[in-house]
Amino acid sequence: MTDRSCLAIILAAGLGTRMKSAMPKVMHAIGGHPMLGHVLETATRAGSDRIAVVIGPDMSPVESLVAATASSAVCFVQHERKGTAHAVLAARPALEAPVDDVIVLYGDTPLITAEAVETVRRALARGADIAVLGFEAADPSGYGRLLVEGGRLVAIREEKDATDSEREVSFCNSGIMGFRGALLPELLDAIGSDNAKGEFYLTDAVEIATGRGLTVVAETGPVEDVLGVNNRVQLAECEEIFQARMRRSAMLSGVTLVAPETVFFSYDTKLGADVVVEPNVVFGPGVSVSSGAVIHAFSHLEGAFVDEGASIGPYARLRPGAEIGQGAKIGNFVEVKKASVEAGAKVNHLSYIGDARVGAKANIGAGTITCNYDGYNKFFTDIGAGAFIGSNTALVAPVSIGDGALVAAGSVIVKDVPDDALAVARGQQVVKEGRAVSIRAIKERMSAERKK
Incomplete structure (x- = not known):
């Protein structure tokens, strides 16, 4: 024509x-x-x-x-x-x-x-x-x-x-x-x-x-x-047909949908060959997933790029601006927003990475958060290649963690950490021998008095 x-x-x-x-x-x-x-x-x-x-x-x-x-x-x-x-x-x-x-x-x-x-x-x-x-x-x-x-x-x-x-x-x-x-x-x-x-x-x-x-x-x-749309019932009927078309197109192009009827696409979702999508995954607008990546069950992606061989989820959330590098791992109950997680890096569970860079092969421990917002402005956290961040760490942006640096579990990091340094930022542990026995005795006596 x-x-x-x-x-x-x-x-x-x-x-x-x-x-x-x-x-x-x-x-x-x-x-x-x-x-x-x-x-x-x-x-x-x-x-x-x-x-x-x-x-x-x-x-x-x-x-x-x-x-x-x-x-x-x-x-x-x-x-x-x-x-x-x-x-x-x-x-x-x-x-x-x-x-x-x-x-x-x-x-x-x-x-x-x-x-x-x-x-x-x-x-x-x-x-x-x-x-x-x-x-x-x-x-x-x-x-x-x-x-x-x-x-x-x-x-x-x-x-x-x-x-x-x-x-x-x-x-x-x-x-x-x-x-x-x-x-x-x-x-x-x-x-x-x-x-x-x-x-x-x-x-x-x-x-x-x-x-x-x-x-x-x-x-x-x-x-x-x-089919025309005049009410919300017809809107839902058209959505169902649209989703069926998208699922069929994805599978015919080489994508594995483990439970197709539970996967929901946006109009512009792009999935490479040999991508595997497990049940109950939602793709919001602006998502591109490269060949060989796996999107595990119950994950939600929007405005995100996932490179080859990366693993997402289960129960992961990628928000707009998330860029997941080749072979990187985003695990269960991890949220990534406006952040790059470079090749081979791991954020395995229970973490929030926002306004940040996670360098190649870095490892982010469970419960780690980037504290990127002070109520008025957003700030950037830079985590170097090969860095290891211990569990339950708070990285208070703006802050930089050098290549190969180690951050001890439970730390609150407010200053930059140089390359290959160890950072420990937590209250000193105090041990008082035998004190538990006397505390239990006091508690038992108080409890008995309340019951009289």
Whole structure:
């Protein structure tokens, strides 16, 4: 399709009323990414040179998302919501530049694939003036019906306007339509609002085009690709399909998911070949895991990079900015935030490493914490290569532990420790021989007196 120019118009003005939310509907997330973000990325992958996004008034979060996601996208405001054709008209300035294909998409159909869009574009390339993407519905209730005669699409009938016989049709409208670019403006001008809802339906373009002897066709796509979201139940249903797709894709690319149905991905999760993911792992946005790494059970990763052969968890948490080096070990109940743990280093259990560097082959004992926050500012802790930090140590940042240094268990380190030095920073132990006997006697006497 590279020889044909394409404008994608994405309708995204919905308020989210049925979502019971103050947030615009298209900002609700699937796989950690707003629904509209998914559609923008699909439009780009399908070869759209330009993207026009139709939004409602006062939707600054949507505008910000569009600007951050697609450099070729421009927002247009639909000030009154009077139907899909009225929404497309809001983007009319985008139609002034010549274009071969115009594809109309919806910001609340997050599962639409580039392949589905390309199906519509191929129909236009074969000579269709309008191409509509349809699907076969087991239960067509609520959908507009695609009425086909002699292999040509002659009308799209909204259910409220359909006859009894038309309601028997199971070939349904996804809403996704493609137009020959030069044709669309005059079709929009010809669409009226003589229907049950008094709105301007983009689907009426089909009957208008047929009446003018133009070529209108219907293409068939998978029903999963075109599922729309109007409420939180449907949002969860789309999330389930998205997760199933991600799991399948990961396994086919060489990732082992021990219990696939318990692993949850974000839209941008990247896993290398021979990665093993144990049960009940959650990947938040921004995670990349290199080949041969193991993510053990009940771990949560977000905004993190895991290098080859590293081991994470079980019950580990990698927060944004965590960078785990080759062959490093992050063990159970360890949290890492904005810190690098270099190759071969070990943070095996019950520790917090934040705003820090842990040098190669360093060993961090259980219960160690980097005290990086004073209530106002964050400070950095640098732990050198081969350093050994004893259990229950508090490293009060800013502080530096040299290469090969040893820190005794239970220390509170507030000053830099040179290379290969031993640091001991704890209260002196005092032993009083036999004192336990007298203390027990006193306690027993006091207890007996209280019972009188």
